Amino acid sequence: MTYRTALILGCSGQDGSLLCQSLIKKRYRVIGLSKNKNQKTSNLQKLGIEKDIEFNVGDITDLKCIKRLIDVYSPEEIYNLAGQSSVGISFTKPILTIESIIKGTATILEACKETSYTGRIFFAGSSEMFGQTDQGANINHKKNPQSPYAIAKLTSFNLVKMYREIFSLKCMTGVLFNHESPLRSDIFVTQKIIKAAQEISKNKSGKLRMGNINVVRDWGWAPEYVEAMQIITNASHIADHVICTGKENSLKEFIKQVFSALELEWEKYIEIDQSLFRSNEILKSYGDPKPLFDQLGWKAEIDFKTMTKKMLSA
Numbered sequence: 001m002t003y004r005t006a007l008i009l010g011c012s013g014q015d016g017s018l019l020c021q022s023l024i025k026k027r028y029r030v031i032g033l034s035k036n037k038n039q040k041t042s043n044l045q046k047l048g049i050e051k052d053i054e055f056n057v058g059d060i061t062d063l064k065c066i067k068r069l070i071d072v073y074s075p076e077e078i079y080n081l082a083g084q085s086s087v088g089i090s091f092t093k094p095i096l097t098i099e100s101i102i103k104g105t106a107t108i109l110e111a112c113k114e115t116s117y118t119g120r121i122f123f124a125g126s127s128e129m130f131g132q133t134d135q136g137a138n139i140n141h142k143k144n145p146q147s148p149y150a151i152a153k154l155t156s157f158n159l160v161k162m163y164r165e166i167f168s169l170k171c172m173t174g175v176l177f178n179h180e181s182p183l184r185s186d187i188f189v190t191q192k193i194i195k196a197a198q199e200i201s202k203n204k205s206g207k208l209r210m211g212n213i214n215v216v217r218d219w220g221w222a223p224e225y226v227e228a229m230q231i232i233t234n235a236s237h238i239a240d241h242v243i244c245t246g247k248e249n250s251l252k253e254f255i256k257q258v259f260s261a262l263e264l265e266w267e268k269y270i271e272i273d274q275s276l277f278r279s280n281e282i283l284k285s286y287g288d289p290k291p292l293f294d295q296l297g298w299k300a301e302i303d304f305k306t307m308t309k310k311m312l313s314a
Contacts (some may be wrong), residue, residue, distance in 0.1 A: 005029040006197025007075040009060050009108065010082025012036075014183040017043035018224040019079060024052050024242055031073045033058050033065075035082070042184045060104040066111035068295065078121045080108055083152075086187050092151035093277075101152035102159070109163045109171065118170070120235040121160075125175035127218070127244070127285055129154040136288030139175065140241050146280045157240070157301045164238065174232050177244035177287045180307060181222035182314030189251065190219075194257055194311055200269050201262040208269055210261060211276030213252040218286035221302035221310065228298045235296055245300040257308045260261060 006023050010016045011032030023030050032044075032053040044050040054073075058065040060082045070078075083100040084090065090097040105123060112121055130137045131144030145151045156173070163169045184191045196208040220243070228243045259266035293299045302310070 003027045004077065005031065005073055005075040006077040007031045007033070007069055007073060007081065008053075009033045009066075009078065009080045011055070012043055013081060013085065014043065014181055014185070014222055015179075015226060015229075015300050016079075016081040016250060017047055017049070017182060018181065018223050019081065019229065020044065020053050021047050021179050022223070022226050022230070024049055030054070031069065032056065032073060033060070033069065033082070035059050035230065040306070045204050046183065049197040061099065061107050063107050063111055063114075066108055067115055070111060070115045070117055076119045078108070078112070078117075078119060079124075079229065079233070080122065081124045084149070087147045087149045089187065090147050090152070094148035097148050097232065100153045101149070102155045105159050109159060109169065112169055112171070113163065113167050120233045120238075121171040121296060122229055123156060123160050123173045124229070125157050125173040125240070126150065126153040127175060127177040127287060128243070128282070129157060129175070130285065132224070132282050133287070133292075135287055136246050136290075137242060138288040138291050139242055141208060141288075146282055152278075161240065170238050172232060172238050173240045175240065175242045175287075176225060177218040177220060177242070177285070179220040179222040179243075180311060182311055183222070184311075185211040186223050190254065193255055193299050197258045197262055197264065197269075201264060206269060207271050209271050209273040209276065210251075210255075211273060211278070212251055212281055213255060213272070214283070215281060216250050216284040216286065218244045219249055219254070219304055220300050221307045224300055224302055228292065231298050232292075237295075239295075241292050241296070242287045242289075243292065243298075244289050245303075246285045246287060246289040247304060248284065248286045250302045253304070254308060257305065258312060261309065
C-alpha cells in the first residue's frame with residue numbers, strides 16, 4: 001500500500017534519482033519526469049529503481065505537460081530538480097540555462113495556479129545566488145549572482161516567493177550548497193578529479209589540468225540533502241531554507257584526500273592551467289546550517305572526509 005504520491009521533475013539527475021529512491025523506501029507512489037528518454041537507464045538503473053517509478057518524458061517548460069501530470073496523478077508533493085545545473089556550462093549556453101530554470105519555474109508555478117493545486121511544491125535553489133560569502137549565508141544573506149546560472153536561480157527563488165505570497169501556493173525553495181555523490185555527472189569538478197585520479201592510479205601516469213584549486217566550498221553528501229528537501233516540503237510552516245553543512249573546505253583539500261587515498265602524491269599529477277581560471281570566480285562560499293536545525297531539526301551528519309571516501313569507494 002502506498003502512502004502518498006510525489007511528482008519528481010528531473011527524476012534522472014543526481015538529486016532526482018536519489019529523491020526517487022528515498023521516497024520509494026517510504027512507500028510513496030513516485031511519478032518521474034525527464035526530458036530525455038535515454039536518461040531513464042542511467043542513475044535510476046544504477047540505484048535499481050527504474051521499474052519502481054512511473055516514468056514520463058516531457059519538458060518542464062511545457063505548460064500542458066505539467067498540467068496533465070497534475071491532473072492525471074494528483075500528487076500531494078511536487079519536487080522540481082530539473083534544469084541546466086552547471087555554472088560553467090551556463091557561460092557557454094546562457095539562453096538554454098535561463099530558459100530551463102526561469103521559464104521552467106514560471107511554467108510549473110502557473111500550472112499549479114491554473115489547476116488550483118493545493119499540494120506542496122519544492123524548488124531546488126542554489127547557493128550560487130549569494131556569490132561570495134565571507135560568513136555563513138542564511139536565507140536573508142545578500143544576493144550577488146556571478147553567472148547566468150546564478151542569475152537564473154535567483155530569479156526562480158523570487159518567482160517562488162511571489163507565487164507563495166500573492167497566489168497562496170504552497171511553494172518553497174531549498175537553497176542547496178554543493179552536494180556530491182557517486183551519481184554526480186562527470187562535468188562536475190569532484191567527479192572529474194576522482195575519475196582522473198583513478199585513471200592515474202591504474203596507469204601510474206597522466207596529468208590533470210585544473211583551474212584555481214584554492215576556492216573554498218561547503219560540500220555535503222547528496223543522499224542526506226534529499227532528506228532535507230522532504231523535511232522542508234512537509235514542514236507545518238511553509239518557508240525557504242538553506243541546506244548546507246556550514247563547513248569550509250578547499251578544492252585543494254579534496255584533491256589531496258582523493259590522491260592520498262590512492263597512495264599518490266597529488267603534486268606530481270596536477271597541472272594548474274591559467275586558462276581555466278574565471279575572472280569572476282567565487283573564492284569562498286559556505287552556508288549557515290543553524291536556522292534549518294533550529295526550525296526543522298535537520299543537520300548534515302556526513303563530513304567532508306567521509307563524503308570523499310564514499311565517492312571514491314563507489
